Amino acid sequence: MASSQELSNFLRDVERRAFKQTVYAVRDDHAALDIVQDAMLKLAEKYADKPAAEYPMLFQRILQNTMRDYWRRQKVRNLWTTLLSSFGAGKDGEEDFDPLDTIDVEDENENPMAQLERSQTMQLIEKAIEKLPTRQREAFVLRYWEDMDVAETALTMGCSQGSVKTHCSRAVHTLAALLQKQGLGSKAIAHLGTES
């Protein structure tokens, strides 16, 4: 059984990546936060007796399932919203603005031009990842970002290892093509990679 300290360390290590992965999938920061928090709670509630070594795979599985639940709920909500939209008046772009939302934890020593260039490039990469089909994105994220092997990825995604390989290959090819189209070839990415 994992101790609370081990769980805390694991969550601290994974929470930012999990948040970004969820944002790419659901394209809504608030929903992504809810999903990640929900996944954390489910892991602590249902799998308190599991060893810490099993946490990465369990957490990813919970996260993927929570995202699917969100999409299902969203589907039903969208149906009702479409039906009832004619009765209600929208706010027309009036949204609460909080400066804390826009303050990023940046490295203050970095050159502003380099920061801008980097953030623009990252936007391109993030958009390309958002454009990937769901299963391909899942496979890419688990295999390359979470550094899982093919077997673990297959177990987490609930499919065969062959499917994982196919999804990964297609994801990488699509990403490369999308980035190439934006003028971001492998050299540019490698250059950025060495900078970070």
Next chain:
Amino acid sequence: MDNINQENNEVLDVKSIDVKSTGVESLETQAKLIANLLDAHANRLSMRTLKQLENGRELAVKTHAQHISGTSVNRDGTISHAIGWAEHHRMATTGMVLAAIIAGFVLMQSLNQTENSDAFLLGSDLPPEAFVDRGFEPSLNITQAKI
């Protein structure tokens, strides 16, 4: 001649495999580089997001600690024991339904008994007052014994 052609074909095959594998490797490397970039970028979240993630983590850790110690923390932050009724609301609901069924059964039984005794009193040859009068008790006992 055939041998030379075969050898040439083999060399070509090996070369194409090499090109393929280097292509796959370069794509894999590119994927890893993208993942590294995403990882670096994921560390630059807004203060608010980081705070909310921290809150979520703390709540999860608290829940975990409560689970280990035998108590549990509810979603509203309150703490309840692992065998408390609030945690086992399904059991509580089942218990209440069973109690209601048993109470209903007992009530039906007592109502049936009342109806039977009323029918007995009305169907008897003796007047109902006779069953209250103590003087009739010996003859009633004899009648019951005969029945």
